[in-house]
Amino acid sequence: MAYRTIDFKQAGGIARLTLNRPDRLNSFTVEMHEEVARALEGAGDARVLIITGAGRGFCAGQDLNDRAVAPGEKVDLGHSVESYYNPLIRKLTSLPMPVIARVNGVAAGAGANIALACDIVVAAKSAKFIQSFASIGLIPDSGGTWVLPRLVGQARAxxxxxxxxxxxxxxxxxxxxxxxxxxxxxxxAEVDTLAARFATAPTRGLAAIKKMIRASWTHSLDEELDLQRDAMRELGYSDDYREGVAAFMEKRTPRFTGR
Known part of the structure; x- marks a missing residue:
């Protein structure tokens, strides 16, 4: 499938989605949202997903030119959030594979929170994360007000x-x-090594780890213990668990299939 605002490739179990509007610091337009959504729907065969940005930045959030507001004009930003950003965050956090954010430069506004919605964020030391919403009278959307205090505490958030x-x-x-x-x-090298590791890992187990840790905020300890029991029972029947044990006993590298 041809794309105009992103680049999307899959090979060897690794999917790589590159936001590709470098002249606008990969800021989002409606078209980019639609193309990203299509790409993610087509990533079902991958065992790991990398998200990054082209050029010198990861993502500057919303392209304000794409929803320019004239002086005195009112605009329903809730529609934009509900139609595009919320579905994207829900999709990234629920994908049944690890999602790596390769942050190569500035990640600002929704761009910062899209990176933080990924399971593992690896950033270049020159990169910066900016919750820029307050500068234009808004709140950190794309999960920002939820994830920030959970990751760094209320004071820093x-x-x-x-x-x-x-x-x-x-x-x-x-x-x-x-x-x-x-x-x-x-x-x-850091991101590629990590992606290669996940692409040959026990996929079902990684999916269960991701799902359970993300859902644990809403569970009591007793509830979580029961969910751990259920997950262990299910994963214990998997081909990957049997292969992992066999490889350990035979002192060889395991060959996980993701089943």
Whole structure:
């Protein structure tokens, strides 16, 4: 399928989605939302997904030119959020495979929170995360008000959201906002190594880990223990579990199929 605003490739169990409007710092338009949605629907055979941006930035959020507001004009931003951003965040967090954000530069506004919706965020040390919403009188959407306090605590979440100050990638990693910040020259190798690892890992087990950790916020300990029992029972019947045990006993590298 041909795309105008993104690039999407799959090979060896790895899907790579690149936001491809570098002249606009990969900011979102309606067209880009629609193309991303189509690409994600076609990623079902992949065992890992990488999301990144072309050029010098990851994503600057919404392209304001795509929904330009004339002086004095009112606009329903809730429609944009409900129609495009909310479905994207729900899709990323529920995909049955690990999703890696390769943050190669600035991630601002919704772009920052789209990265944070991914399961693992690896950023170049030159990258910055900016909750820029307060600068134009808005709130951190795309999951921002939910994920920020859970990742870094209320004090830091409020500081990031109220001041809209850029957070360097190294500090983001120190705060626990992202998984890792690496030297710019090492970004591709770090992400590719991680993707290759996931592409040959026990896929069902990774999907269960992702699902359970993301849902655990709403469960009591007793409820979670019961869910762990159920998951262990189901995964214990999987081909990958049997292969993992056999490989361990035979002192060889396992050959996981994702089944």
């Amino acid at each position: 409020l500081g990031l959201a109220l001041t809209a100050e850029p957070l360097p990638a190294e500090k983001a990693a120190e705060w626990g906002l992202i998984w890792k910040a690496v030297e710019d020259i090492e970004l591709d």
